[in-house]
Amino acid sequence: MNLLYAQAGGTTAVINASAAAAIAAAREYGLGEGGRIGKVLAARYGILGVLAESFVDCGEIDLEALAATPGGLFGSCRFNMPREDEAPALYARLFDVLAAHDIGGLLYNGGNGSLAVVAELSAAARQRGYPLVSVGIPKTIDNDIEGCDCCPGFGSAAKYLATSMREVSRDLASMSTRKGRIFVMETMGRNVGWLAAATALAGRDPDDAPHIILFPEVPFDEVALLAKAERVLTRLGYCAITVAEGIRRADGSPVRARTYGNDMHLRFGGAGEEIALLVSGVLGCHRHYAAPDYLQRSAAHWVSAIDHVQAQAVARAAVSYALEGRDGMVATIRRLSDTPYRWDIVPVAAVAVADLERRVPREFITDDGMQMSEAGRRYLAPLVVGERAVNCADGLPVHGSQALPMVARKLEQYTGFAADLVYARPQPPSAESRLDADASAGL
């Protein structure tokens, strides 16, 4: 059988480390004649690449370079996959493609929504008697996959944000004034505050930044925020605040989110600026506001070594699950102890955790709702530990910018549901595949 790997959802600084580890593990099982696996393929742009029959042959991919590169080298997608009863032709196409390429194992590397795809494909394969083992490899900087103690990608984003907050606090301290200076950093996290929470690691003492963290899990309390900010400003002359982009008022409305033009999809982003304007306006202090945005999920120059190791470990376990026939499972991380930090990988049924959303538990947040508790710090601390050497040339990180050898197509072009999305990639789809523009034509 051939093994198919695919990436889905927002990428992380270590998702390519998972890709590299999956391919390495498959190579160790033996590829080609005499091995347990025929080929390792990677779909371009996740499940859309399956529909498009757009596969990379990973036999010769340089794994060391791949493991150090942010983003998703094979391409990722955001695609709300319909259920089979809603789009039977789409599923028929998927299995036609899988059959045409002798694919017996699917490794889907994504977050909550992607695990639903694993569960759906697992059920659909069983129903039609197709011999497919679908396995999930968890990944999300949001850290919100239920049943997974921590999600690969989170530790690196956490390390980046906590480091940034600590560094900025030195800048703030050097220019504190009686008028006061607030600094707000907005983190990603629409519904969950894990990334905002992670900045708590920047300090150890109540005087250390961040002095205030605003979580989506805690209804926004303007009066309490202003009172605490004023106390900190009076004491220190500056105050550092972390704001999750998805903070909400008690009635559930976002503190800042907008729709634009004809697009009624609610866009987050700007909550940090809103808080900076509010606090500086009321308290009459200076303000600065940072929004690291994509920087926080692609900072491969500063990954957490433990996160990088775990990203590889879940991928290796997933390959084992695929070969052991553990269909519909996700390779999750289980914590065995905080200190020393011990963990292992255990399978969890994708159907049991798909589409759920793990929020920061209340006991991880202090009573005032604006800081991490000791229990929360104990949870976070091990996830950012360790640094990795960065391969640089001319002072900048070298990424795995390699050609992607495409597999020849065997079927007609797909014309069904979502075909517009499936073929929605311009030419060339990325700088890496420029050499293969012909092979990937159509994607």
Added chain:
Amino acid sequence: MNLLYAQAGGTTAVINASAAAAIAAAREYGLGEGGRIGKVLAARYGILGVLAESFVDCGEIDLEALAATPGGLFGSCRFNMPREDEAPALYARLFDVLAAHDIGGLLYNGGNGSLAVVAELSAAARQRGYPLVSVGIPKTIDNDIEGCDCCPGFGSAAKYLATSMREVSRDLASMSTRKGRIFVMETMGRNVGWLAAATALAGRDPDDAPHIILFPEVPFDEVALLAKAERVLTRLGYCAITVAEGIRRADGSPVRARTYGNDMHLRFGGAGEEIALLVSGVLGCHRHYAAPDYLQRSAAHWVSAIDHVQAQAVARAAVSYALEGRDGMVATIRRLSDTPYRWDIVPVAAVAVADLERRVPREFITDDGMQMSEAGRRYLAPLVVGERAVNCADGLPVHGSQALPMVARKLEQYTGFAADLVYARPQPPSAESRLDADASAGL
């Protein structure tokens, strides 16, 4: 004589490396009896610390920890120093304090405005026959000091921004779509585009990010921007744009800057969001927008090694100038060749370069005004080279959080011009000096 070091203006990731090198050089000349220097003192919060007579005795400061810490450990200030004829009592106080502490050399570490202070103090000392040698140590992430080939602090900010842009480009490439995705990163730089320019190093090819750079030096051309963004989106499915916060329209008005409330001071920030909204609105693509803000000037975990070396070299040279009596000079970096990169330190008169502003020359920018030229790249390339090991504990950088031994006061409290500013620091002024809250009372 005693030597006084002070920090002024916005801090950088390497200004403390200058501080550490100045103190180290002074120690090498010999401190105390038998040495050429009595004590090395550091003023808290720049020139305000001189007025307040708030001095740290640097004899026992841990220099290794100091050199790795972002922000300005001794405190910095923004203070538009009046000329002596405007505020004679202020100058009388400054020289009373200098005399009371036997200060014969002043090392002022700052940007354009700070070099004006060097020139003023030099003139004022000569006029009253006070034996002071004032020397400037350049520092600014803005890279806009005239007469200095590059400014310590810039190379590290440049490396951070270029690295971030390169990393994000991998994320963008993995999710390109036909609808298109734009990413805008806003850099600091009110009047000069050096920081925006630096992101050009992220790519080598026209397909590489950033595809567009908007400089304050080039009048903003909306039509040209939209046309280029559309071409890039059509080709790649994504487009990365760097926007300097201070970009202006042809009539000189900022693309985005606001005044708030009673404060009529123009605040920049938001130009990147403005561009993101404009392009996505007109071209109908997805958009994301990052504003690294203070992160770009305090990212000590990712400094340019050559910048760190130069920050130390200018400080060491400044100590020599002070001992050689080269009053009113700035220790500037002179470029001898691009490849291999060769440079040395030369003295330039502060009065000749103070308050000027070096902009990105037109020949460093391509004809279309939206990218760096080959000449510009040749200038930038050597400034980001080299990495430094980062001392971490528990996965985060360790900073020099040390007690600051304060020198006993000898004079009455200052009550003159700007006394409110001088004593505008709350208690404790920073976490580092918590142990010395009594000694630094009043500051």
